[in-house]
Amino acid sequence: MAEIQVNEDEVQVGAETASVCPACQALLSDGTIQGKSVLYCTKCRGLLLPIANFLPLVEFLRTLRRPTGSDIQPRDNSDADRHFTCPQCGKSMTGHPYGGPGNVNIDTCESCSVIWLDRNELQRIVMAPDHYPVYSRYDSGGGLRRTN
Ligand SMILES: [Zn+2]
Ligand SMILES: [Zn+2]
Known part of the structure; x- marks a missing residue:
């Protein structure tokens, strides 16, 4: 087999x-x-996939995640104003905050209905808690941590 x-x-x-x-x-x-089907970058480990496949993929990967990943990371806006070119049609991709868990900025091509995810973005979405708990302090590592 x-x-x-x-x-x-x-x-x-x-x-x-x-x-x-x-x-x-x-x-x-x-x-x-x-x-x-996805397009995968073996160098930076980003993914390009049809928007229609994105949520089913996240759902699946969440079933595989290890139960330790409950930290919420603050939104990283360092990539908010980057400009990606769609690998499929050559037009500019649209960067916008992802409305679901993970506090990430995603890039989509409306023409092709595809979404680009950096490797850490997929990880963050998958590893994010299902609900947002209350946070009350910053830890020294620069991330928000659960206090209970
Ligand atoms: Zn790459
Ligand atoms: Zn495109």
């Missing part, structure tokens, strides 16, 4: 494509996560 090889991002990486990573300009590779 052939075992499917997936990497630590749950991606089964296939052949390199001609599409260019919007984040690091490496060539994206074909990949699949749970049978869903």
Whole structure:
């Protein structure tokens, strides 16, 4: 029985494509996560996937997450005004805050209905708690932590 090889991002990486990573300009590779097609950057480990596949993927990855990841990180706006070019159509992608958990800024192409996620962004969305608990202090590590 052939075992499917997936990497630590749950991606089964296939052949390199001609599409260019919007984040690091490496060539994206074909990949699949749970049978869903994605484009995957083996260099920066970002993902481009159809918006329709995004929520099912997050839901699936959340079922795999380890129960330790309950820290909420403050929104990192360092990437809020970057300008990505869609690897599929060459138009500018739209950066905006993701409305779900994780406090991340995401980039989408409305024309292609695709979403770009940096590796840490997918991790943050997946690892974020389902509900927002109350936080009352900053810890020295620079992140907000649960106080109970
Ligand atoms: Zn990249
Ligand atoms: Zn596009």
